[in-house]
Amino acid sequence: MNKNTSQTDFWRDIIEVIDSIYSAALFDHWSTFTDKVAGITNSNKVSLSLINQKNEAFLLYSSNTNHSLAINVNKKNLEEEATILKQCARLSPEDLISANVLLTHCYYFQHVIIVEDVAYQMLFMMTKGDQKQIYSETELATLLNLLPSLITSLTAFTIQKDTLNRLSVLQQTIEQGSKGVILFDQEERVVFVNQFMQSYLIKNDFMKIVNHDLVLTKHYENIKFHQLLNKSSDQPFVEINSMTLDNNQGSHALIFITPLSKPLHCHSGVATKMVTVNFEQLMNWSLIANEYQLTNKDLNLLKALYKNKKLTELPLQIGVTINTLRTHLQSIFRKTQTNSQVELMIRLSMYKI
Numbered sequence: 001m002n003k004n005t006s007q008t009d010f011w012r013d014i015i016e017v018i019d020s021i022y023s024a025a026l027f028d029h030w031s032t033f034t035d036k037v038a039g040i041t042n043s044n045k046v047s048l049s050l051i052n053q054k055n056e057a058f059l060l061y062s063s064n065t066n067h068s069l070a071i072n073v074n075k076k077n078l079e080e081e082a083t084i085l086k087q088c089a090r091l092s093p094e095d096l097i098s099a100n101v102l103l104t105h106c107y108y109f110q111h112v113i114i115v116e117d118v119a120y121q122m123l124f125m126m127t128k129g130d131q132k133q134i135y136s137e138t139e140l141a142t143l144l145n146l147l148p149s150l151i152t153s154l155t156a157f158t159i160q161k162d163t164l165n166r167l168s169v170l171q172q173t174i175e176q177g178s179k180g181v182i183l184f185d186q187e188e189r190v191v192f193v194n195q196f197m198q199s200y201l202i203k204n205d206f207m208k209i210v211n212h213d214l215v216l217t218k219h220y221e222n223i224k225f226h227q228l229l230n231k232s233s234d235q236p237f238v239e240i241n242s243m244t245l246d247n248n249q250g251s252h253a254l255i256f257i258t259p260l261s262k263p264l265h266c267h268s269g270v271a272t273k274m275v276t277v278n279f280e281q282l283m284n285w286s287l288i289a290n291e292y293q294l295t296n297k298d299l300n301l302l303k304a305l306y307k308n309k310k311l312t313e314l315p316l317q318i319g320v321t322i323n324t325l326r327t328h329l330q331s332i333f334r335k336t337q338t339n340s341q342v343e344l345m346i347r348l349s350m351y352k353i
Contacts, residue, residue, distance in 0.1 A: 010345075012242075012254060013040050014142055015278050018149045019240065019256045022179075022276070025153040026260075030062035037126065037146070038064040041139040044129030047081060050158065053112075053119040059158065084127050093147045101140060105131045111151055115158050122154055137342040145346070180277035182214060183266060188229055190214055191269035200279060206245050206253050207277075212268075214275070221245055225255065232259045232273055254278040284351045291351075292335040301328050305341065306348060 017036045024030045030048055038046040047063040088106040106127040113120045126143065128135065135143075180197030182190055189212040193201070201208060207216045216222035221243070228241040241257040256276045264271040283306065289299050297320075304314055311329065315322050338344045 010138060010142070014145050015254055016240065016242065016256065017142075017146060019258065019276055021146070021149050021153045023258055023274070025157040026264075026274075028060075028157070030060060031064070034062045034064045037143075041126060041135065041142055042128070043126045045084070046126040047123075048125075049123045050113070050154065051121045051123075053121050059120060060154075081125065085123075085125060087131070088125065088127065091144065091147065093144070093151075101144075103134050103137065103140065105129070105134050107135070107140075107143060109147060111154075113151075113155050113158050115155075120158055122151075124150065137340055141342050141346055180279070182275045182277070183264065183271035184214075184229065184273040184275065185269045186233070186272050188213075188226070188273075189269065191271050192266040197277065200277075204253075204279065205247050206279075216245065217247070218245070225257075228257050229273065229275070232257050283348065288348070288351050292332075294332065294335060297328055298332050298335070301325060302332060302344075302348075305329075306345070 017033070017040060020033045020036050024033045034046045034048055037043065043064075045063065045065050047066075048060065049058060049062075050060040051058055084106060085108055088108040089102050089104045091101070091107050091109040106125075108123065108125040110124075111122040113122055124147075179194075180200055181192075181194040182197060183192035185191050190209055191212075193209070205217055207214060209215070214225070216225050224243060228243065232241055243255050245253040245255065254277070256278075258274045258276075260272050260274055285299060285303065288294065288302070294302065297318075300318060301314070304317065305311070311325055312322065314325055318325070332344065333339060336344060336347055338347055
């Protein structure tokens, strides 16, 4: 991971882009997603398309360099992308646990979505534009972590494209992940809570719903949240406000507040704002230690690195020399079959509970 990129910032950026994926699936505004991916990965161009393989018609096309509707995509656009594609390395969700991904200046991901016997070809492509500017390990890890949510959301988007059943899309895209979703009306009353959030409200100490009002446990956080919620009424729906919560046990939650581009009719009212809540998951350290046969010293070093500690800061804390720490780190790489701290952190994310 880059020296200037903390573990918290890394996952916060990913969560924010995933939120834009869900929002795009709801409101068919994919340019927000491609813009965010381009910004977070320093890409010259990012494009996303869905093509009906039977009649070659575009169901979706979006690019950070071209915000045209799919029906306006011309032959020149396609020829340019075909030229870029020849230089790209292919990505796969399985690459998350693989060390064999080449660092290069251009990547693409393809996937086929089948809806009612109709096949749609998905193409997600990104490039730095210059072969001398390659993607960093952090940027590559970001792209790989987006793929599962992108597949899920595009599948739901494709199914619902003709019916425009937006609440159904919301439920399909959000409830498949560990994400809380709360919809508010213009008066900031809660009108919809997804199933994950309903179950989490019972056991969390961050917030609760009282008489259709979301109340954060800490008074100053509650004031800030409602200020942001009120502020979102006057913002374009592409703008997202966020805040971080913490509790007495040292756990965290991330809240994102997004104004909706169109009113969404729910059973309890008309929603105009969406709040997503991402709860920090606990790491199953005992399972990690048993799975990879880690020693206590290995595990202590792993925990420190996970807390975003730099290797050079740890000799005094752990009571060993920097060379000994490097030896332990190489041992951890070997046991976990990883080759870098970025890949190691991605591997750890698979053991959250």
